[in-house]
Amino acid sequence: MNLKPTPEERSFREEFRKWLQANIPAPWTGNASNEEDNKEYLNYLSAWQRKVYEGGWAGISWPKEYGGRGASVNEQAIFNEEMALANAPPLINHIGLAMAGPTIISVGTEEQKKRYLTPLLSGEEIWCQGFSEPNSGSDVASLSTKAVRDGDHFVINGQKIWTSYAHYSSMCLLLVRTDASGPKHKGITCLLLDMKSPGVTVRPLKQMTGESGFNELFFDNVRVPVSQVLGAIDHGWKVAITILMNERANSGTGMYVTYKRIFDELIERSRVTAAAGRKAGSDPVMRQKLAQSYIDLEIFRLNATRALTKVSKDGVPGPEGSILKLGYSETYQRLMQTAMEALGPHAQINDFDGGQFSHNADAFSISSSLAPAPCCRDQ
Template structure:
């Protein structure tokens, strides 16, 4: 057992830290998604030029071929130093790895480089209005017509669809096959005729996500990834990559959040003292620190296990569940600390911390829904880790 980094891992961390500190462009623009995207594109181009975009990708595809621990270090440092997100986060974390795992040589040639350079942004077309947790029930149809597929349907929760060139689209190609078997994975050009993205305004007031309406869009056959009818397993690769890649960034974000929460408690006056002296606040803050530490240590245990077995296990679901829970409770505690000031939001001159916690409180409501609801994660844990019988 050794919870420290090896000398070479430590050296890697120093390198990452040094590069981010020297190139950090400062905080993201406060307003305007357009401005934010432009800022993130520029940041990703800088990352790519220095070889930090797609660090998990093999070197032959323009990546860095980093080990899992190096990826964890990179993501952890980037989050700790609050580096901006790259513009093409879904392309880097999901699209590229899927093309590398399931794509043809021609597809690799065509798609990988523009993902790294942020020239082409990717989005994910999985969820539908009637297929959320039950993803395999999705209804978007693709019908073969010559060397094209004619696609009709609707997707939802499509992050940054309005900026995307490519959509990782899962559609039903065989309506008669059992529901997991009749699906195919396509790359859909968002500029095709018949494809329309409309921002979906969420409870924070922003339009981070979109609805995508597809009306007889024609996708060429060469844009199928993997086998026709093999879309489910390709989609699963995407989701596994999403979950494994996010953990260490989320952990560092929580650590930063806790630090801010401690500072908020120390600065907030209440009952003739500060919130940091209030025994109830202290208990809740300590409990969050403890759980954040168990989440961090669980992730390291999981990483050790994955490095031995080669594949991330279903235990990763525990971490996503726990992260959502901690993130929500941090914001809840912050609002309780702010007391009467809790309603004042971004844009109000009296809002505490510029209304950052009000935003977190609202945005974190989605944490237990996005990327697998907590309820579904509990099913996965019950069935795949504990071996309990399936619900049906």
């Protein structure tokens, strides 16, 4: 792809940057692991997403008739970069925006597009993803939550686990077994489930941090209209792959900016903070590790560009997104490990920048300047 921005892309970036400067909310200062505070934090994030939507900045590359901006995927990437550069709070409806929305646009019926896309963009309806089960994790095609046809409904029984955000979601992208007679990848169907349907129980899983980001979902004779099937009955595996490809392809550009800012701050701190009596920046072994993090980040940046190129060429995310997702998990883990070693006991101090920590899950504050990072294309 041509990495030089077009005049339209330049003015898009400038316009959005100005809008962000005028509209970004004050950083969240509460403790998101405390339950009461957590509710307030969710309200804070919901209000932010509504503001972004009302400003005309939600669903950058989505069709205008469903509430999107009708712009290009490059402009969507610029949006992600600018959000990360400004250390803006995340949009609360992550699964809706990155997974449910793009998949409904690709394979949904006209009725589904009209019904679901706009409330998803405004954050009025939050989505979760019901794929994993206690006995179907990596091998999700082995799932056994059963949906049996009863007239114009499916009746669902079974259990899901690790369902992020289910405790405050109104909708769920749910994979169910509709035919168990053939190979496991066949006979799966994807349903758009209303979380308020009778028979749905959400049980939060408490983590050691005190937070409950994940949930178990139980289905007891839950009735879902056949009109809620996304894609074709028994062909949900193809839909699931589209959902996951969208998730992977969407994440690179903004994340690179965030990680690069963390890295730059780590370099600054390594020059002044002594771990084990020695500044990390003067230690030859630590210097090697910092250099390795820089190399990891460059590879991540190039892979993000590669994934974006694929989507901008034919509108469909490709396997590059899988490399990207695996790559960024490992890059981030290694970067944080290096940060802990470089900062020594200082790494245990929560000198967060007014709650900005919770926006990006950084291990330390990111208070440094927001100078544009050299990202996937020329700024």
